[in-house]
Amino acid sequence: MAAEPSTGQDERAEVERLRARVDELERELAERTAKAEAAVAAAQDRSYWLDRTQVDLNSVMRRPAARAAFEALLATAKALRAVKRRLG
Amino acid sequence: MPSTVSVVVPVKDGDQRLEESLAAIRAQGDVELIVIDSGSRDRSREIARAAGADLIDIPPEDFGHGRTRNLGAERSSGDLICFLTQDAVPVDGWLDAYREAFALDERVGAAFGPHLPHADTSPMIARELTEFFHGFAPDGRPAVHRRGGLTFLSNVNACYARACWAELRFPEVAYSEDQAFGRAMLDAGWLKVFHPGAAVRHAHDYGPIEFARRYFDEYRGLRNTTGHVEALQPKQAARELVRDARWMRAQGMGAGARTRWLPRAAAHHAGRRVGSALGSRAERLPDGLQRALSLEGRGAAPASRRGRMVPGRGDRSQYEEILRLCSEGPAPLEAPVPGMAERTPLHIAVVIPPFGKGSGGHNTVFTLIDRLEHAGHTCSIWMYDPRGHHGRKSGSALRRTVVEEFVPVRAPVYKGLDDWHGADIAVATGWDTAYQVMLLPHCRARAYLINDHEPEFFATSADAMWAARTYELGLYGIAAGRWLRDLLARRYGQRGGWFRLGVDHEIYRPGPVERRRDTVIFYSRSFTPRRAVPLGEIALKELKRRRPDVRFVFFGQDDELGVPFDHELLGVVEPAILAQRYREATVGLCLSLTNYSLIPQEMLACGLPCVDLAGGSTEAELGRDGGVELAEPDPIGIADALERVLEHRDLWERRSAAGIAQVSDASWDEAGRQVERELREALRERERGMALRSGEETAEREQL
Numbered sequence: 001m002a003a004e005p006s007t008g009q010d011e012r013a014e015v016e017r018l019r020a021r022v023d024e025l026e027r028e029l030a031e032r033t034a035k036a037e038a039a040v041a042a043a044q045d046r047s048y049w050l051d052r053t054q055v056d057l058n059s060v061m062r063r064p065a066a067r068a069a070f071e072a073l074l075a076t077a078k079a080l081r082a083v084k085r086r087l088g
Numbered sequence: 089m090p091s092t093v094s095v096v097v098p099v100k101d102g103d104q105r106l107e108e109s110l111a112a113i114r115a116q117g118d119v120e121l122i123v124i125d126s127g128s129r130d131r132s133r134e135i136a137r138a139a140g141a142d143l144i145d146i147p148p149e150d151f152g153h154g155r156t157r158n159l160g161a162e163r164s165s166g167d168l169i170c171f172l173t174q175d176a177v178p179v180d181g182w183l184d185a186y187r188e189a190f191a192l193d194e195r196v197g198a199a200f201g202p203h204l205p206h207a208d209t210s211p212m213i214a215r216e217l218t219e220f221f222h223g224f225a226p227d228g229r230p231a232v233h234r235r236g237g238l239t240f241l242s243n244v245n246a247c248y249a250r251a252c253w254a255e256l257r258f259p260e261v262a263y264s265e266d267q268a269f270g271r272a273m274l275d276a277g278w279l280k281v282f283h284p285g286a287a288v289r290h291a292h293d294y295g296p297i298e299f300a301r302r303y304f305d306e307y308r309g310l311r312n313t314t315g316h317v318e319a320l321q322p323k324q325a326a327r328e329l330v331r332d333a334r335w336m337r338a339q340g341m342g343a344g345a346r347t348r349w350l351p352r353a354a355a356h357h358a359g360r361r362v363g364s365a366l367g368s369r370a371e372r373l374p375d376g377l378q379r380a381l382s383l384e385g386r387g388a389a390p391a392s393r394r395g396r397m398v399p400g401r402g403d404r405s406q407y408e409e410i411l412r413l414c415s416e417g418p419a420p421l422e423a424p425v426p427g428m429a430e431r432t433p434l435h436i437a438v439v440i441p442p443f444g445k446g447s448g449g450h451n452t453v454f455t456l457i458d459r460l461e462h463a464g465h466t467c468s469i470w471m472y473d474p475r476g477h478h479g480r481k482s483g484s485a486l487r488r489t490v491v492e493e494f495v496p497v498r499a500p501v502y503k504g505l506d507d508w509h510g511a512d513i514a515v516a517t518g519w520d521t522a523y524q525v526m527l528l529p530h531c532r533a534r535a536y537l538i539n540d541h542e543p544e545f546f547a548t549s550a551d552a553m554w555a556a557r558t559y560e561l562g563l564y565g566i567a568a569g570r571w572l573r574d575l576l577a578r579r580y581g582q583r584g585g586w587f588r589l590g591v592d593h594e595i596y597r598p599g600p601v602e603r604r605r606d607t608v609i610f611y612s613r614s615f616t617p618r619r620a621v622p623l624g625e626i627a628l629k630e631l632k633r634r635r636p637d638v639r640f641v642f643f644g645q646d647d648e649l650g651v652p653f654d655h656e657l658l659g660v661v662e663p664a665i666l667a668q669r670y671r672e673a674t675v676g677l678c679l680s681l682t683n684y685s686l687i688p689q690e691m692l693a694c695g696l697p698c699v700d701l702a703g704g705s706t707e708a709e710l711g712r713d714g715g716v717e718l719a720e721p722d723p724i725g726i727a728d729a730l731e732r733v734l735e736h737r738d739l740w741e742r743r744s745a746a747g748i749a750q751v752s753d754a755s756w757d758e759a760g761r762q763v764e765r766e767l768r769e770a771l772r773e774r775e776r777g778m779a780l781r782s783g784e785e786t787a788e789r790e791q792l
Binding site for chain 2: 019022023026027030033034037038040041043044045047048051052054
């Protein structure tokens with residue numbers, strides 16, 4: 001009969017431990033949700049003009065000519081930076 | 089099993105190729121040949137008799153593409169019934185190919201074969217025919233069409249199993265009876281076969297004008313049977329011309345011949361596009377013009393028997409969610425987690441209807457979202473727009489509008505619910521969003537932020553009925569004001585709480601501006617019928633008659649009302665400008681036939697007494713002794729109230745001071761706290777429900 005209180009205590013301790021774990025998981029979920037929603041809002045702010053003008057850059061850049069133009073633009077920017085460094 | 093074959097050829101003035109055609113049919117083997125003549129005045133009947141055909145004469149007015157072919161089928165006896173037009177000449181092996189097609193499967197109900205050009209056919213027609221029919225069997229073998237497959241079928245050259253024809257028969261349509269049959273037979277589970285060997289020589293080589301008229305007829309028929317509307321597509325004509333040029337070269341035509349043919353091909357394709365586009369819109373043209381454009385000389389179809397087919401648009405109704413909720417029931421809520429109602433942050437997903445410039449209801453929703461965010465919660469906004477009010481605007485564009493034109497919230501704005509990813513609590517904010525919210529899965533609770541009693545926005549209608557039902561869906565209601573909460577509880581038994589509309593005292597406050605003694609500022613948003621703008625308008629006319637020196641300023645919409653007295657139209661303006669005008673004016677006039685709104689409170693906060701209707705929500709929320717001068721709901725009563733405030737300085741001062749005091753503690757921070765409390769209460773309800781259920785389960789276990 002002496003074992004019963006100890007079993008009850010164990011159960012209570014287990015329940016407490018599980019409750020603490022649920023709290024922790026809930027907190028993690030809430031943090032993750034907050035971060036995810038903030039990230040979506042930030043992405044929406046960044047992509048506003050692309051969305052507004054209905055430009056799908058992914059489909060534009062699939063065209064070889066656009067890719068070539070982009071590479072040329074990168075090369076020009078790189079060259080300009082190099083010139084700037086040399087002059088500056 | 090050998091099948092007997094009947095060949096039916098409807099004829100009218102067809103002597104040009106009829107002799108050749110009937111001879112070619114006879115050359116296929118033993119067939120029953122039936123010619124149905126509908127008033128030929130050439131040698132057609134004589135040719136038919138000479139070919140040994142059974143000749144059936146019908147009056148021209150009895151002819152119908154479906155009806156006449158049904159007659160031919162009824163009079164025939166073959167297991168297979170072939171239909172040819174009077175100018176289609178079967179090639180060798182035609183009939184054997186049909187027999188082979190029907191031997192493929194016992195469910196084959198019809199078969200058709202290609203149309204080959206004659207030797208003298210124009211190159212563009214020859215190219216089109218060849219390419220078109222090649223597409224049905226690119227590998228040169230018979231192709232079987234099943235339900236959901238190609239429905240094309242042409243009675244220029246087709247063959248039917250008697251059982252299939254008897255089951256479905258041709259519809260009595262002016263044109264395209266074969267296309268309608270093709271669709272119906274596949275829907276009914278029959279198979280259709282294209283056999284490249286069942287070919288006929290057949291090409292309509294009209295001039296460009298005749299071609300355009302023929303396409304007018306064909307597409308008019310297609311519109312009637314399938315609802316198809318053909319776009320003009322001028323680029324398509326240009327593409328066809330290029331393909332003609334390539335084909336002519338591939339056929340070995342010299343440069344001279346190509347140069348001769350290309351202008352005609354251009355006219356052909358242009359006429360075809362125009363004829364098709366006009367034909368499929370023929371119902372908009374007068375009868376005489378239709379008759380003139382039709383190659384068959386037929387005018388508009390008689391308006392009696394059938395309406396026109398209208399193709400379905402899109403795959404969802406505007407009221408899809410109501411149907412889904414009725415048929416599937418609400419999505420189950422997530423199991424409650426103990427203590428969830430007390431946690432911060434909560435994830436609050438707010439589903440909103442489309443908004444317009446200056447929408448007060450949306451302003452309230454976004455301001456509350458802002459306050460909930462400041463209280464540490466995570467919010468997301470979901471635009472429910474089944475009618476496409478916002479067109480192709482994306483979530484980011486909508487978010488920019490919310491941030492720049494309403495309140496700078498942190499929440500992302502999602503367009504539609506496709507990306508729904510659950511929330512602690514989903515909040516409906518308009519009657520049609522309530523149905524959508526009931527269907528959202530992965531929520532722990534659902535609430536309904538209610539700005540107004542929306543059934544009153546509609547005349548007696550389905551919308552009014554559905555709006556009323558939203559209060560009985562079981563959503564936890566959070567009403568704007570006690571009056572509305574009580575109404576919802578009394579009339580619909582809705583449970584829930586309320587919040588008091590706030591005032592932005594940074595903007596709406598008394599200021600050092602000289603107060604005019606002659607100005608009425610009127611909320612004239614006429615496209616919101618509950619604002620009773622016509623009532624205000626005639627009250628102001630009466631006031632003008634009594635006091636010709638009174639000035640009027642209208643705000644709330646940019647459109648003119650067309651009233652018979654001068655006034656300044658302020659339109660929809662920024663809050664700061666509006667507050668400035670409240671500080672200048674003598675009395676405000678803002679009517680509401682449903683719930684009270686932000687405007688009277690904002691007027692009062694600027695020290696501007698206002699007139700509203702007695703006996704409604706404004707009286708319940710703002711009382712009789714505050715800043716609002718209440719008026720009977722008639723133009724004379726309103727004019728009297730306005731005149732009282734304009735005339736009696738002591739009354740004005742009393743109302744002005746009482747108004748300022750009355751709304752001094754109305755703030756959005758407090759409104760946000762009230763809404764937060766109610767949202768937590770909605771979650772607590774779920775927890776209590778869980779505790780109750782768990783208690784019942786324990787009791788049951790103990791009993792057992």
